[in-house]
Amino acid sequence: MSGDQFPIDLVVEAALEKTPLARALLGRFPFGRVVARVRPADYAKYPARTLVLARHPGRFIKPCPGTKGYLCCGLQIIHFGLGCSIGCTYCILQGYLDTPALVVFGNVQEGLEQVRRRLDSPGRGSRRYCTGEFTDSLLLEDLTGWSARLIKLFADYPRALLELKTKTDRVDSLLGLNHRGRTVVSFSVNAPQVSASEEGGAAPLAERIAAASRAVQAGYRVGFHFDPLIRHPGWQEGYARTVADLFAAVPAERMAWISLGAFRFLPRLGKIIPERHPGSRIVYDEFIPAPDGKYRYLRPLRVQMYRALVGLIREADPDVPVYLCMESRRVWQEVFGFDPGPRGLARMLEARV
């Protein structure tokens, strides 16, 4: 992880100034300052490399919004911050957020209480929760400790599961925690060439895999997300190498799941990527405007990639759960020979809790 991904400035909302997190952060950032109020509309005005500790005024748990016509795994998202400085060319946040700064929600107790209340009375909703949807789960973990607190909280709930998603290798602060098997540490992985050319300041692939191995040694199950799969010259060999590296480093029985998701993007992102990353060629492949408004690889190209990856994974281990992220029933059918139906994918994964 390169150093220039980390914040060098700090802004704290006054209402949080006395909290342990704010005090700890103010102690680490000599030029940190306290401002009267930080509303969501203010996030965009803070520059890159600023950490904004703000009070989150809304709900901390939101269902994954899914996308029309494509099967969703039904995760519940724990929302503890916004923005990512890793700088992947394909990052979907570029199309959603106008926030160069990194925003972390500082009303941690309130957030944890909301999570605890939900876990105490889960109802019929999903029992799988994740962070890392609007920010990387572990990018700022050494500064904020949000993930550690969630891991400890979930340890008390044997029927729920927390998934952390990261492109970093920053797992060491989690290794000694008493997680009781209630947390899956997941890594976004890719072919070596994609990782090197499109993933900015992410930890090198080998270091992510090494981090996964350390997490397994600490008793965690791990997940791997090949998302986004990106076609590039030699993609078959590239993904084969990554799959081989994963199975060489992590015992299959410690893999909670592997997901596959082909590169997709909103039209807005299709314009942003060439502007911000002129060296990237990923938007010049064959995409079609899909019914959900996103551009997706032409279906046969997606199916070709998924089949190749599923084949590689099955060859390494026939039992590791593999699923497609936000794919159509038709594609499921063509890749796996069945489609799980609208709620079937969520049920499949609930069985892994």
Next chain:
Amino acid sequence: MNWVQEAAYTRVREERIKEAPFCLSWGFDLGPLTRSLERLGLVSPLVVRPHQGDYQLICGYRRLLALRALGQAEIAAWVLPAETPAKDLLDLALLENLSHRTFNEAEKALAVSYLAGLHPPDRVARHYLPLLGLSPREETRKRYLTLAGLGPAALTLLSRGRLDPETALSLEHLAGPERDALLDLLDRLGASRSKQRQIVAWLDEIGRREGRSVAEVLAEPPARAVLDDDRLVRAEKGKRLRAYLYSRRFPERSRLEARQVELAAGLKLPANLRLDLPQAFEGLDFQVRLLFSSRTEFEAGLRALGRLAGRPELDALLDLG
């Protein structure tokens, strides 16, 4: 200060008018003005300013060209004080021109580029862009500045309405000669705005994907064969070039679409039965429409539908999605 009130009316030798620092005319036809001047003479004098022993032209660029063409040696002019500031000269040129005509896109771009040299961005955007009929936004100011920097070939096409401004902006990153060659091609094809955008976007995207220049893509034999075929009329040439570029940009999609068309034709549906194929090969719904105006036609249509269900082409179409 109102510098116009300080101006002196006189006649100046045309050869002493050496430069026009704020020329706001681009892409015009001098014919009507020349004929008018020939018949009526100069009704509205030029506006000039003394400069290094000669004159700078502030207003009347077209009139000066036409009078020169008519061989007029002395021309009536208002002479502004030499110390008139550049900002006031540009204001005068702008307002005088805007008082009797609208600017084409190239002229708006020129105006914005002159203004940018004399005023801060915010003032250009908020004060001057509305005078030009443009929205008072920084983004608009930047767009027109970019257009002004594209060079004479682009400005000429813009002034004639033969180049889509959006397309023009997308050419910014090309080197001058390559840009001019592409502009020449677009002009020769006479493509509509949307087709210009397609051609340029596909050329650009193919080039970026494959690390090739626009010129290299256009030099490929299939493209050359279209462009060099003198038997083709302009519209047909444009159509074939776009078809080639589309197949280069989207090879797999083109192949599937061609296969889809071939299979649909193989169904040999009667005229009153229409099969609407889903777009994008995402496995979406097919639609069948049966047109009828009598029971006989309806029953014939149903029989045709029944036969359709047994055709292998239908299965192949469904597989394509």
